[in-house]
Amino acid sequence: GAGVSQSPSNKVTEKGKDVELRCDPISGHTALYWYRQSLGQGLEFLIYFQGNSAPDKSGLPSDRFSAERTGGSVSTLTIQRTQQEDSAVYLCASSLELGGKAFFGQGTRLTVV
Amino acid sequence: GESVGLHLPTLSVQEGDNSIINCAYSNSASDYFIWYKQESGKGPQFIIDIRSNMDKRQGQRVTVLLNKTVKHLSLQIAATQPGDSAVYFCAERLYGGATNKLIFGTGTLLAVQP
Numbered sequence: 001g002a003g004v005s006q007s008p009s010n011k012v013t014e015k016g017k018d019v020e021l022r023c024d025p026i027s028g029h030t031a032l033y034w035y036r037q038s039l040g041q042g043l044e045f046l047i048y049f050q051g052n053s054a055p056d057k058s059g060l061p062s063d064r065f066s067a068e069r070t071g072g073s074v075s076t077l078t079i080q081r082t083q084q085e086d087s088a089v090y091l092c093a094s095s096l097e098l099g100g101k102a103f104f105g106q107g108t109r110l111t112v113v
Numbered sequence: 114g115e116s117v118g119l120h121l122p123t124l125s126v127q128e129g130d131n132s133i134i135n136c137a138y139s140n141s142a143s144d145y146f147i148w149y150k151q152e153s154g155k156g157p158q159f160i161i162d163i164r165s166n167m168d169k170r171q172g173q174r175v176t177v178l179l180n181k182t183v184k185h186l187s188l189q190i191a192a193t194q195p196g197d198s199a200v201y202f203c204a205e206r207l208y209g210g211a212t213n214k215l216i217f218g219t220g221t222l223l224a225v226q227p
Contacts, residue, residue: 004156033214040121042202043157043217055211091156093215099208101147102215104156 002026004105006092012111013082021077021108025094032075033102034067035091043091049075050098082112121200123222132190134221136203141184143205147215148177148188152199160188160201190223198225 005024013019025032034046045059049069060066064082069075079086089109093102126132138146144165149157163170163177163186170177176189186203200222204215 031213035217042219043204043215045214045216048213050213056213059214093156099145099206099213101159101162103159104149106154106156 004092004094004103006090006105006108008108009106010109010111012113015084015112016081018078018080019082019110021079021090021110023075023077023092023094023105025073025075025092026096026103027073029094029096029103030072031095031098031100031102032069033093033095034075034077035093036061036088037091037107038088046077046090079110082110084112086110087112121220121222123224125224125226126193128193128195128225128227130193132188132193132197132223132225134188134190134201134223136186136188136218136221138184138186138203138205138218139216140205140207141181142209143207143216145206145208146177146179146186147204147206148175148186149202149204149217150197150199151202151220157202193223193225195225195227198223 007022032049035043047067051072052069064080067077089107091107093104095102147162148160151157161172161177174191178187200220202220203218
C-alpha cells in the first residue's frame, strides 16, 4: 500500500479481555516495528520483525504481549488479559531494509476500561 | 498526538522566526538518527535523517546538525509556519546483532504563534 496501515484505529475493551491489533506495512518493506506511546510519553519500543522472525523481543512488557508476522507482510500484536495500564497508542512502522528509514502508521488507540 | 502533555518541553516561536529543537542522545554506538514530527492524533512523520559520518544535512526548510562529541542533535526549521506546530522527536538507531531499534527521545512541543 501507499503507507503503513493499522486497524482498528480505536479500540475500547474491558479489562481482562484479549485484543488483536493489526499492521499492514508498506509493500516490499522487510522490517516491521511495534511501538507503544502512552499519554505524555515518548515512544517505547516493543518488538521488531525481519521477515517473519522476531530476533529481539526484549521490549515486550510482559508475557501477555505477543506478536507475529506472516508472509513477510501483515503483523498482529496480541495483548491477552488486558489491564488498564495497557491503555496507550500502539504504533507500527516499517522500513525497506533492516535499520533503515522507518515510516509509521497512524496508530491504534487502545483504551482498557 | 498522544505524546502532547504537560510534561513535554515546549518551544514557543513566532511565525516566520527560525526554530531550533535540541536533543541529547544516549548511545555513542548509534550510527543513524532521524527526526520525526507528530501532529495531534497522527503517527510520527519522517522529516529528515542523518548518518553518523556526517555532521550536517539539509532538507527543505530543515537542517539537522549532529555533534557526536557531546551526543547532541538539533533540528533547525527556517521561517517557521503555523503548520509546523507539533511534537518533534529525535530517534537514534541501535543496530547490530539481534538488536535493531529506534530509540526515541521524549519529544519537544513546538508551538508557533501567528
